[in-house]
Amino acid sequence: MTSKRVTRKDVAERAGVTPTIVSYVTNNNRYVSNEKRERVLKAIEELGYHPNTVALGLKCKKSYHIAFICDDISNEHFAKIVMDMEDIANEKGYIISFCNTRSDEQYINTLISRQFDGAIISTDILEGDLINRFSNIGIPTILFGNRIHENVSKDITYVNIDIYGGTIKAMEHLIELGHRNIAFVDSSIKEQKTIDYNDFRVKAYTEIHDKYNIEINQSYIIQANGYKDVYEKCHELFSSKNRPTAILANDDMHAYVVMSAVKSLNLQVPDDVSIIGYNDTSIAKYMVPRLTTVEIPRKKISSAALEVLIDKIEGKAVKDIDINTDLIIGKTTKSIIG
Amino acid sequence: MTSKRVTRKDVAERAGVTPTIVSYVTNNNRYVSNEKRERVLKAIEELGYHPNTVALGLKCKKSYHIAFICDDISNEHFAKIVMDMEDIANEKGYIISFCNTRSDEQYINTLISRQFDGAIISTDILEGDLINRFSNIGIPTILFGNRIHENVSKDITYVNIDIYGGTIKAMEHLIELGHRNIAFVDSSIKEQKTIDYNDFRVKAYTEIHDKYNIEINQSYIIQANGYKDVYEKCHELFSSKNRPTAILANDDMHAYVVMSAVKSLNLQVPDDVSIIGYNDTSIAKYMVPRLTTVEIPRKKISSAALEVLIDKIEGKAVKDIDINTDLIIGKTTKSIIG
DNA sequence: CTGAAAGCGCTTACAG
DNA sequence: CTGAAAGCGCTTACAG
Secondary structure (H helix, E strand, O other), X not given: OOOOOOOHHHHHHHHOXXXXXXXXXXXOOXXXXXXXXXXXXXXXXXXXXXXXXXXXXXXXXXXXXXXXEEOOOOOHHHHHHHHHHHHHHHHOOOEEEEEEOOOOHHHHHHHHHOOOOEEEEEOOOOOHHHHHHHXXXXXXXXXXXXXXXXXXXXXXXXXXXOHHHHHHHHHHHHHHOOOOOEEEEEEOOOOOOOOOOOEHHHXXXXXXHHHOOOOOOHHHEEEEOHHHHHHHHHHHHHHOOOOOOEEEOOOHXXXXXXXXXXXXXXXOOOOOOEEEEEOOOHHHHOOOOOOEEEEOOHHHHHHXXXXXXXXXXXXXXXXXXXXXXXXXXXXXXXXXXX | OOOOOOOHHHHHHHHOOOHHHHHHHHXXXXXXXXXXXXXXXXXXXXXXXXXXXXXXXXXXXXXXXXXXXXXXXXXHHXXXXXXXXXXXXXHOOOEEEEEEOOXXXXXXHHHHHOOOOEEEEEOOOOOHHHHHHHHHOOOOXXXXXXXXXXXXXXXXXXXXXXXXXXXXXXXXXXXXOOOOOEXXXXXXXXOOOOOOOOEHHXXXXXXXXXXXXXXXXXXXXXXXXXXXXXXXXXXXXHHOOOOOOEEEOOOHHHHHHHHHHHHHOOOOOOOOOEEEEEOOOHHHHOOOOOOEEEEOOHXXXXXXXXHHHHHHHOOOOOOOEEEXXXXXXXXXXXXXXX
């Protein structure tokens, strides 16, 4: 255990130059005689010198450190977004800290203290005023996700995923197949008693009902908290005689849980029930039958979010970005006409 | 956009005290007259002061920043470990940076430059000498995962997950059910041409074959790279007349992919093929039929890893930890006797 | 009880 | 071409 890290000064002594010269060499931004440069490089090698990024951060007021704040990454789609982001960040010399969302003033304060160069937020549970805390203090902030956030500062840049459009496509698909009794899974880690009309999926779901003059059956809207809850509520819903013929799940994994509940009642997918998921993750691809799902272009999201953020950090003008989604038609949706 | 962050000095001026007093108040570690304290607190509130953690880091040589380095979090088990760790870290005042493993000297150097207080590594692809780079320089390091790492420094503390024991249980279970033709999925992001005997699963697999005097059919060992590859190779394997009666997958999601391949051949699980996964993630719980799987106690891993790491950072003596695993017997394994 | 001062490890404008 | 010096925002031993 080395008790003391080797610093620029140690390198300078070893190489017989001033500390300034060492900086010039490591930063490679000033002329240094070849002979001195060699000596410095050699000393760095021998000593195992690693420039202190924290000191640099303090001096230059730049941490090359980004916060990624989100509610839940325990699904493949989100976890891969984290990995993608880290990849892009790394290429650009940034590091990403992963932060579980906490609706807690104190927590936001500790984050601000960390001197992040920027923040990427994807949340259903953080209120606008807490989100604004970052941008209010001058931290470039990107917001992405599948809902409308209220009272969000103009300083915040959106990377919008067109979940709304994707849901419209999904609903139109079901309507075309003759479905009129369409259930909807709204599973969230936040406690909610009422329908969240700020959720783009809900918005599209209700609009399509309006468009085709279908009355929404409130019992078809499953408000749940996690897989178990979804399973149980689906089990109940599909047990009733007045059961829906189709259902829109939260994401692929939820669709899978729905299918599990449906199967447990000896109903068939898609013969008895059509199911649609979101994200086109591996689970959708390998589901038997193959899941119909709203594809969210993951790579585009992560690169857009990160690139816009870094542009913003570098003071460039940036615009909100919209990312399209598509419906991948699999084998879990079927016509009930005729 | 505030151009300048408010510093301790700003607070001091506003409150009409010296900067030192401000520190005493924020750190609450020295006597300060009530009157001054009030003024400082008021100024902090009014100005929106956030102590600069980077400056503290430089001064105190403590970053409260931990690196978590791993190969792949795109499965629920691992993603949740990341979330769990972040939770525990947060409680203790630390922040976690998520780092994709890169076998690249340069990359490790940039990490070291970041002044992490500690590192948690879980990798199949990083070589011992690269892992050692952290501990060699005095950064407390924890290693966990499912393989034996060669040439790892004595300074590194292991949080061992007993994948070996879990695999033994899984294999014994299959043997009891009469299976002798047991396939094995070894899917990894690393390119491998040969069997990795440093993998605890491989070790248990081969040992059980030895114990029961079963010759290993090399064609039963599927070395693959990702889900698609596993699917295709399983499809091929189970198409052959000499197909195995049981298979041990990498994890639950791989088990799911295997099942998908099996179903595509109109074979039944568990009647024609028994399948075992690892982790007992949601996909296992909601699989129809319910997946038999090796349960890895996720919460224990994350809390053990983090607690041991923080103890180590604080200079306490720590020991390697072993974490037991269990076999959860579901409905995807069935006796073929009689 | 309070505060001036040193110092953490760097960068860089400025003067030679 | 090189280097002394100021300064980033903090903590804390030390002297009053």
